[in-house]
Amino acid sequence: MQKKSAIPDQEPQCSVDFAFQRIGGKYKGRIIFHLDLGITRYGALRRSIVGVTPKMLTQALRELEADGLITRHVFAEVPPRVEYALSEAGAELIPFIRLLRDWGEKQMEKQGKPSLSKLGLLPHILEEAHEETV
Amino acid sequence: MQKKSAIPDQEPQCSVDFAFQRIGGKYKGRIIFHLDLGITRYGALRRSIVGVTPKMLTQALRELEADGLITRHVFAEVPPRVEYALSEAGAELIPFIRLLRDWGEKQMEKQGKPSLSKLGLLPHILEEAHEETV
DNA sequence: CAATAATAGTTTCTTTTGGGTAGCTAGCTT
DNA sequence: AAGCTAGCTACCCAAAAGAAACTATTATTG
Numbered sequence: 390m391q392k393k394s395a396i397p398d399q400e401p402q403c404s405v406d407f408a409f410q411r412i413g414g415k416y417k418g419r420i421i422f423h424l425d426l427g428i429t430r431y432g433a434l435r436r437s438i439v440g441v442t443p444k445m446l447t448q449a450l451r452e453l454e455a456d457g458l459i460t461r462h463v464f465a466e467v468p469p470r471v472e473y474a475l476s477e478a479g480a481e482l483i484p485f486i487r488l489l490r491d492w493g494e495k496q497m498e499k500q501g502k503p504s505l506s507k508l509g510l511l512p513h514i515l516e517e518a519h520e521e522t523v
Numbered sequence: 524m525q526k527k528s529a530i531p532d533q534e535p536q537c538s539v540d541f542a543f544q545r546i547g548g549k550y551k552g553r554i555i556f557h558l559d560l561g562i563t564r565y566g567a568l569r570r571s572i573v574g575v576t577p578k579m580l581t582q583a584l585r586e587l588e589a590d591g592l593i594t595r596h597v598f599a600e601v602p603p604r605v606e607y608a609l610s611e612a613g614a615e616l617i618p619f620i621r622l623l624r625d626w627g628e629k630q631m632e633k634q635g636k637p638s639l640s641k642l643g644l645l646p647h648i649l650e651e652a653h654e655e656t657v
Numbered sequence: 658c659a660a661t662a663a664t665a666g667t668t669t670c671t672t673t674t675g676g677g678t679a680g681c682t683a684g685c686t687t
Numbered sequence: 688a689a690g691c692t693a694g695c696t697a698c699c700c701a702a703a704a705g706a707a708a709c710t711a712t713t714a715t716t717g
Binding site for chain 2: 401402403405406408413415419422438440478481485492494495497499
Binding site: 579 | 703
Protein backbone atom coordinates (compact mmCIF):
# COMPACT_ATOMS: atom_id res chain seq x y z
CA MET A 390 0.00 0.00 0.00
CA GLN A 391 1.24 3.35 -0.91
CA LYS A 392 1.49 6.27 1.40
CA LYS A 393 -1.47 8.46 0.83
CA SER A 394 -1.48 12.08 1.73
CA ALA A 395 -4.59 14.02 2.56
CA ILE A 396 -4.20 15.87 -0.62
CA PRO A 397 -6.78 15.27 -3.25
CA ASP A 398 -5.55 15.02 -6.78
CA GLN A 399 -6.36 18.65 -6.97
CA GLU A 400 -3.70 21.22 -7.50
CA PRO A 401 -3.71 23.91 -4.88
CA GLN A 402 -4.95 27.16 -6.30
CA CYS A 403 -2.76 29.34 -4.11
CA SER A 404 -0.49 29.09 -1.13
CA VAL A 405 -3.35 29.43 1.33
CA ASP A 406 -5.11 26.62 -0.42
CA PHE A 407 -1.91 24.59 -0.39
CA ALA A 408 -1.59 25.05 3.34
CA PHE A 409 -5.19 24.19 4.10
CA GLN A 410 -4.91 21.03 2.06
CA ARG A 411 -2.24 19.91 4.51
CA ILE A 412 -3.54 21.04 7.86
CA GLY A 413 -7.27 20.93 7.20
CA GLY A 414 -9.49 18.30 8.70
CA LYS A 415 -10.78 17.81 12.15
CA TYR A 416 -7.67 16.83 14.05
CA LYS A 417 -4.49 17.94 12.34
CA GLY A 418 -4.35 21.32 13.97
CA ARG A 419 -4.75 19.80 17.38
CA ILE A 420 -2.19 17.12 16.65
CA ILE A 421 0.42 19.69 15.74
CA PHE A 422 -0.52 21.70 18.78
CA HIS A 423 -0.07 18.74 21.08
CA LEU A 424 3.18 17.68 19.49
CA ASP A 425 4.42 21.16 20.21
CA LEU A 426 3.35 20.75 23.83
CA GLY A 427 5.60 17.75 24.06
CA ILE A 428 2.99 15.06 23.72
CA THR A 429 4.66 12.75 21.27
CA ARG A 430 3.49 9.20 21.78
CA TYR A 431 0.58 7.68 19.98
CA GLY A 432 -1.22 6.67 23.14
CA ALA A 433 -0.63 10.01 24.80
CA LEU A 434 -2.01 11.82 21.77
CA ARG A 435 -4.97 9.56 21.77
CA ARG A 436 -5.75 10.41 25.36
CA SER A 437 -5.10 14.12 24.99
CA ILE A 438 -7.01 14.77 21.84
CA VAL A 439 -10.51 14.37 23.14
CA GLY A 440 -12.82 12.48 20.85
CA VAL A 441 -10.30 11.14 18.40
CA THR A 442 -10.58 7.49 17.48
CA PRO A 443 -7.54 5.31 16.80
CA LYS A 444 -8.47 5.12 13.17
CA MET A 445 -8.66 8.85 12.66
CA LEU A 446 -5.56 9.50 14.71
CA THR A 447 -3.53 7.02 12.71
CA GLN A 448 -4.89 8.36 9.47
CA ALA A 449 -4.12 11.95 10.33
CA LEU A 450 -0.64 11.06 11.53
CA ARG A 451 0.09 9.15 8.33
CA GLU A 452 -1.04 12.01 6.20
CA LEU A 453 0.98 14.53 8.14
CA GLU A 454 3.95 12.25 7.74
CA ALA A 455 3.41 11.78 4.03
CA ASP A 456 3.20 15.53 3.65
CA GLY A 457 6.47 15.97 5.50
CA LEU A 458 5.09 17.82 8.51
CA ILE A 459 5.96 15.22 11.11
CA THR A 460 8.36 12.36 11.56
CA ARG A 461 7.63 8.95 12.97
CA HIS A 462 10.09 7.05 15.05
CA VAL A 463 9.47 3.45 15.95
CA PHE A 464 11.37 2.00 18.88
CA ALA A 465 12.03 -1.70 18.74
CA GLU A 466 10.63 -2.37 22.15
CA VAL A 467 7.91 -4.32 23.79
CA PRO A 468 5.34 -3.06 24.32
CA PRO A 469 5.75 -1.02 21.15
CA ARG A 470 6.71 2.61 21.35
CA VAL A 471 6.24 5.10 18.57
CA GLU A 472 7.05 8.74 18.87
CA TYR A 473 6.03 11.49 16.58
CA ALA A 474 7.78 14.81 16.20
CA LEU A 475 7.39 17.92 14.14
CA SER A 476 9.66 18.06 11.15
CA GLU A 477 11.32 21.29 10.21
CA ALA A 478 8.45 22.24 7.95
CA GLY A 479 5.98 21.24 10.62
CA ALA A 480 7.75 23.23 13.29
CA GLU A 481 7.43 26.31 11.14
CA LEU A 482 3.71 26.07 11.61
CA ILE A 483 3.99 26.58 15.33
CA PRO A 484 3.75 30.37 15.35
CA PHE A 485 0.69 29.99 13.27
CA ILE A 486 -0.92 27.46 15.55
CA ARG A 487 -0.18 29.66 18.53
CA LEU A 488 -1.83 32.63 16.89
CA LEU A 489 -4.81 30.49 16.15
CA ARG A 490 -5.00 29.24 19.70
CA ASP A 491 -4.76 32.78 21.07
CA TRP A 492 -7.44 33.94 18.70
CA GLY A 493 -9.64 31.04 19.66
CA GLU A 494 -9.21 31.68 23.36
CA LYS A 495 -10.03 35.32 22.97
CA GLN A 496 -13.15 34.58 20.98
CA MET A 497 -14.27 31.91 23.38
CA GLU A 498 -13.98 34.28 26.27
CA LYS A 499 -15.95 36.92 24.42
CA GLN A 500 -18.65 34.36 23.91
CA GLY A 501 -18.71 33.54 27.55
CA LYS A 502 -17.20 30.14 27.12
CA PRO A 503 -14.71 29.47 29.84
CA SER A 504 -11.29 29.10 28.34
CA LEU A 505 -9.99 25.66 29.08
CA SER A 506 -6.49 26.77 29.77
CA LYS A 507 -7.83 28.80 32.67
CA LEU A 508 -9.44 25.85 34.32
CA GLY A 509 -6.37 23.94 35.24
CA LEU A 510 -6.92 21.45 32.49
CA LEU A 511 -3.73 22.08 30.65
CA PRO A 512 -1.53 21.25 33.62
CA HIS A 513 -3.04 17.80 33.70
CA ILE A 514 -2.22 17.34 30.05
CA LEU A 515 1.28 18.64 30.42
CA GLU A 516 1.87 16.27 33.24
CA GLU A 517 1.41 13.45 30.85
CA ALA A 518 3.86 14.99 28.46
CA HIS A 519 6.58 14.88 31.06
CA GLU A 520 5.84 11.56 32.57
CA GLU A 521 8.77 9.28 32.40
CA THR A 522 8.00 5.73 31.51
CA VAL A 523 6.39 4.80 34.76
CA MET B 524 -34.94 30.46 7.78
CA GLN B 525 -32.47 30.78 10.52
CA LYS B 526 -28.86 31.69 10.13
CA LYS B 527 -26.83 28.55 10.26
CA SER B 528 -23.21 28.55 11.17
CA ALA B 529 -20.74 25.95 10.07
CA ILE B 530 -20.48 24.75 13.55
CA PRO B 531 -21.85 21.35 14.30
CA ASP B 532 -23.62 20.93 17.57
CA GLN B 533 -20.33 19.78 18.86
CA GLU B 534 -18.56 21.69 21.56
CA PRO B 535 -15.03 22.64 20.67
CA GLN B 536 -12.53 20.66 22.69
CA CYS B 537 -9.97 23.42 22.84
CA SER B 538 -9.25 26.79 21.37
CA VAL B 539 -7.49 25.32 18.35
CA ASP B 540 -10.51 23.16 17.73
CA PHE B 541 -12.77 26.18 18.19
CA ALA B 542 -10.81 28.11 15.57
CA PHE B 543 -10.79 25.28 13.06
CA GLN B 544 -14.51 24.86 13.42
CA ARG B 545 -14.85 28.41 12.13
CA ILE B 546 -12.23 28.66 9.43
CA GLY B 547 -12.07 25.05 8.33
CA GLY B 548 -13.47 23.91 5.05
CA LYS B 549 -12.25 24.27 1.56
CA TYR B 550 -12.75 27.96 0.92
CA LYS B 551 -12.92 29.98 4.10
CA GLY B 552 -9.22 30.59 4.38
CA ARG B 553 -9.06 31.83 0.84
CA ILE B 554 -12.11 34.00 1.30
CA ILE B 555 -10.57 35.75 4.27
CA PHE B 556 -7.34 36.10 2.37
CA HIS B 557 -9.06 37.72 -0.59
CA LEU B 558 -11.13 40.02 1.57
CA ASP B 559 -7.89 41.20 3.07
CA LEU B 560 -6.56 41.85 -0.42
CA GLY B 561 -9.46 44.20 -0.99
CA ILE B 562 -11.62 41.88 -3.04
CA THR B 563 -14.95 42.47 -1.42
CA ARG B 564 -17.74 41.91 -3.91
CA TYR B 565 -19.46 38.62 -4.40
CA GLY B 566 -18.74 38.43 -8.10
CA ALA B 567 -15.12 39.46 -7.66
CA LEU B 568 -14.64 36.77 -5.04
CA ARG B 569 -16.24 34.27 -7.32
CA ARG B 570 -13.82 35.08 -10.08
CA SER B 571 -10.77 35.25 -7.85
CA ILE B 572 -11.30 32.10 -5.88
CA VAL B 573 -10.62 29.58 -8.56
CA GLY B 574 -12.95 26.64 -8.59
CA VAL B 575 -15.56 27.90 -6.18
CA THR B 576 -19.18 27.47 -7.19
CA PRO B 577 -21.81 30.07 -6.38
CA LYS B 578 -23.44 27.69 -3.99
CA MET B 579 -20.29 27.03 -2.01
CA LEU B 580 -19.28 30.66 -2.02
CA THR B 581 -22.62 31.79 -0.69
CA GLN B 582 -22.65 29.08 1.89
CA ALA B 583 -19.19 29.88 3.16
CA LEU B 584 -19.94 33.59 3.27
CA ARG B 585 -23.13 33.00 5.22
CA GLU B 586 -21.35 30.84 7.73
CA LEU B 587 -18.54 33.30 8.18
CA GLU B 588 -21.13 35.99 8.74
CA ALA B 589 -23.09 33.91 11.22
CA ASP B 590 -19.87 33.26 13.11
CA GLY B 591 -19.13 36.96 13.24
CA LEU B 592 -16.00 36.92 11.11
CA ILE B 593 -17.29 39.01 8.26
CA THR B 594 -19.99 41.58 7.61
CA ARG B 595 -22.32 41.78 4.65
CA HIS B 596 -23.47 45.06 3.21
CA VAL B 597 -26.20 45.15 0.59
CA PHE B 598 -26.51 48.24 -1.56
CA ALA B 599 -29.98 49.00 -2.82
CA GLU B 600 -28.90 49.26 -6.42
CA VAL B 601 -29.59 47.64 -9.71
CA PRO B 602 -27.83 45.52 -10.66
CA PRO B 603 -27.43 44.41 -7.08
CA ARG B 604 -24.25 45.09 -5.19
CA VAL B 605 -23.16 43.27 -2.08
CA GLU B 606 -19.89 43.88 -0.33
CA TYR B 607 -18.28 41.75 2.28
CA ALA B 608 -15.74 42.90 4.80
CA LEU B 609 -13.80 41.44 7.66
CA SER B 610 -15.28 42.15 11.06
CA GLU B 611 -13.02 42.99 13.96
CA ALA B 612 -12.76 39.35 14.96
CA GLY B 613 -12.15 38.38 11.35
CA ALA B 614 -9.47 40.99 10.90
CA GLU B 615 -7.60 39.54 13.83
CA LEU B 616 -7.10 36.43 11.78
CA ILE B 617 -5.08 38.27 9.19
CA PRO B 618 -1.64 37.84 10.74
CA PHE B 619 -2.40 34.21 10.96
CA ILE B 620 -3.53 33.93 7.34
CA ARG B 621 -0.39 35.73 6.26
CA LEU B 622 1.79 33.32 8.15
CA LEU B 623 -0.02 30.48 6.52
CA ARG B 624 0.40 31.98 3.09
CA ASP B 625 4.11 32.53 3.67
CA TRP B 626 4.51 29.02 4.90
CA GLY B 627 2.61 27.69 1.91
CA GLU B 628 4.71 29.66 -0.53
CA LYS B 629 7.91 28.49 1.03
CA GLN B 630 6.82 24.88 0.94
CA MET B 631 5.61 25.13 -2.61
CA GLU B 632 8.92 26.48 -3.72
CA LYS B 633 10.75 23.72 -1.95
CA GLN B 634 8.63 21.26 -3.82
CA GLY B 635 9.44 22.89 -7.08
CA LYS B 636 6.00 24.32 -7.59
CA PRO B 637 6.23 27.79 -8.96
CA SER B 638 4.81 30.21 -6.46
CA LEU B 639 1.88 31.97 -8.02
CA SER B 640 2.68 35.33 -6.54
CA LYS B 641 5.94 35.26 -8.47
CA LEU B 642 4.24 34.79 -11.79
CA GLY B 643 2.49 38.09 -12.06
CA LEU B 644 -0.83 36.55 -11.25
CA LEU B 645 -1.53 38.52 -8.17
CA PRO B 646 -1.31 41.88 -9.92
CA HIS B 647 -4.12 40.81 -12.17
CA ILE B 648 -6.23 39.95 -9.18
CA LEU B 649 -5.39 43.14 -7.39
CA GLU B 650 -6.38 45.13 -10.42
CA GLU B 651 -9.84 43.86 -10.01
CA ALA B 652 -9.86 44.85 -6.39
CA HIS B 653 -9.18 48.45 -7.27
CA GLU B 654 -11.36 48.82 -10.27
CA GLU B 655 -13.83 51.59 -9.85
CA THR B 656 -17.29 50.96 -11.15
CA VAL B 657 -16.45 51.38 -14.81
C1' DC C 658 -41.46 46.29 -28.13
C1' DA C 659 -38.61 42.37 -27.23
C1' DA C 660 -34.35 40.50 -26.35
C1' DT C 661 -29.98 40.81 -23.75
C1' DA C 662 -26.88 41.64 -20.11
C1' DA C 663 -25.41 42.30 -15.47
C1' DT C 664 -25.34 40.98 -10.29
C1' DA C 665 -26.12 38.06 -6.58
C1' DG C 666 -27.76 34.73 -5.62
C1' DT C 667 -31.35 29.95 -5.08
C1' DT C 668 -32.78 25.18 -5.88
C1' DT C 669 -32.43 20.42 -6.73
C1' DC C 670 -29.94 16.53 -7.45
C1' DT C 671 -25.80 13.71 -7.29
C1' DT C 672 -21.24 12.44 -5.94
C1' DT C 673 -17.38 12.31 -2.93
C1' DT C 674 -15.09 12.28 1.23
C1' DG C 675 -14.49 12.44 5.98
C1' DG C 676 -15.48 10.56 9.95
C1' DG C 677 -17.55 6.99 13.28
C1' DT C 678 -18.17 2.00 15.17
C1' DA C 679 -16.74 -2.19 16.31
C1' DG C 680 -13.94 -5.74 16.48
C1' DC C 681 -9.29 -7.83 15.38
C1' DT C 682 -3.99 -8.36 15.58
C1' DA C 683 1.10 -9.27 17.14
C1' DG C 684 4.46 -9.85 20.40
C1' DC C 685 6.17 -9.83 24.79
C1' DT C 686 5.53 -9.24 30.07
C1' DT C 687 3.69 -10.27 34.32
C1' DA D 688 -4.24 -16.19 30.97
C1' DA D 689 -4.48 -11.29 30.87
C1' DG D 690 -2.72 -6.91 29.63
C1' DC D 691 -0.10 -3.45 27.25
C1' DT D 692 0.99 -0.73 22.94
C1' DA D 693 0.15 0.68 18.45
C1' DG D 694 -2.17 -0.04 15.37
C1' DC D 695 -5.51 -2.46 11.10
C1' DT D 696 -9.92 -3.71 8.67
C1' DA D 697 -14.51 -3.71 7.07
C1' DC D 698 -18.59 -1.55 7.05
C1' DC D 699 -21.72 2.47 7.48
C1' DC D 700 -23.48 7.15 7.62
C1' DA D 701 -23.63 12.09 7.40
C1' DA D 702 -21.68 16.06 5.83
C1' DA D 703 -19.26 18.50 2.34
C1' DA D 704 -18.84 19.58 -2.10
C1' DG D 705 -20.03 19.72 -7.17
C1' DA D 706 -23.20 20.37 -11.42
C1' DA D 707 -26.69 22.42 -13.66
C1' DA D 708 -30.46 25.01 -14.21
C1' DC D 709 -33.25 28.80 -12.63
C1' DT D 710 -34.65 33.64 -10.48
C1' DA D 711 -35.57 38.97 -9.91
C1' DT D 712 -34.82 43.59 -11.30
C1' DT D 713 -33.65 47.18 -14.32
C1' DA D 714 -30.84 49.46 -18.04
C1' DT D 715 -29.52 49.04 -22.61
C1' DT D 716 -29.60 47.60 -27.29
C1' DG D 717 -31.67 46.34 -31.68
